[in-house]
Amino acid sequence: MRLLILGGTEFVGRAVAEEATARGHDVTVFHRGRHAPPSGVTALHGDRTSPDGLAALAGGEWDAVLDTWSGAPRAVRDTARLLAGRTAHYLYVSSCSVYAWPRPAGADESAPVVAGSADAEQTEYAADKRGGELAALDAFGADRSLFARAGLILGPYENIGRLPWWLGRIAAGGPVLAPGPRDLPVQYIDARDLAAWLVDAAAAGLSGPYNLVGPQGHATMGGLLDACVRATGSTAELRWTDPEVVLAAGIEPWTQLPAWLPAGTELYDALYTVGVERAVASGLSCRPVEETVEATWAWLRSIGGVAPQRPDRPVVGLPAELEAKALGGGA
Known part of the structure; x- marks a missing residue:
């Protein structure tokens, strides 16, 4: 599998890069160059917040792209639109914070979500993550986009x-x-367990929202x-x-x-008290x-x-x- 990771040098992104390379996948990381990339990957440099910051992604094709962006949703919008014709699948690491407040105990992926906009500048975390979901959905459609709504993430890095x-x-x-x-x-959820699930999900072409926590x-x-x-x-x-x-x-x-x-x-x-039955049924192991x-x-x-x-x-x-x-x- 050819996997593009937007980021890939810190915490969750790095865990995914290490998991994917350990399985023998062809991994490319696109990052700003502030941290050394994991060994065994191809590194591309760029800043998604700068004019022409996506120039390094102008060419190339991938089976899946993983995005952990937490800032302005427009950065997800611009990247997803650029890659939509050259990448089969968009995996966006979102958050359980996208669910509307107050969230009932035991809520699953069917719970109402906050408002968000794919075109927004950075505002507040929940709206930004929802905007990122909408940006991926707009560019890749429901069948080619996945939203990994993570809870508390712990582990190395x-x-x-x-x-x-x-x-x-x-x-x-x-x-x-x-x-x-x-x-x-x-x-x-341990970042390495989240990474393993994400690599599996990319290979299986899973789509839609999944709550990702133990x-x-x-x-x-x-x-x-x-x-x-x-x-x-x-x-x-x-x-x-x-x-x-x-x-x-x-x-x-x-x-x-x-x-x-x-x-x-x-x-x-x-x-x-997050409902995670869908993720467990899809193979989540903690x-x-x-x-x-x-x-x-x-x-x-x-x-x-x-x-x-x-x-x-x-x-x-x-x-x-x-x-x-x-x-x-x-x-």
């Missing part, structure tokens, strides 16, 4: 900082604020943090603390305590949480312990003074 923050905090040792309850179900019950907050303790070999003490105590300390879920959301909230229902954590820790150590940070995303993590406040109230 993560450039958001969620799992890297937990690993770094737990590796530092001492009492660690562990937001309860311990058995709180969480849904995420099945409910696959992991818990306790399982995730326990795995961090084991992977790092830390003597850290996880102090499981009631959600009420955490919130009373002024701590922001999700951002200051990455990947944690209080159960029973609209945001928890939206992000951690590795144990221990494998995701161990591989991320190994990668972190290989790059000196400091994860890359996307400039368009806020830095996550809990200030020490807020952790101490919560531990004092919940110990």
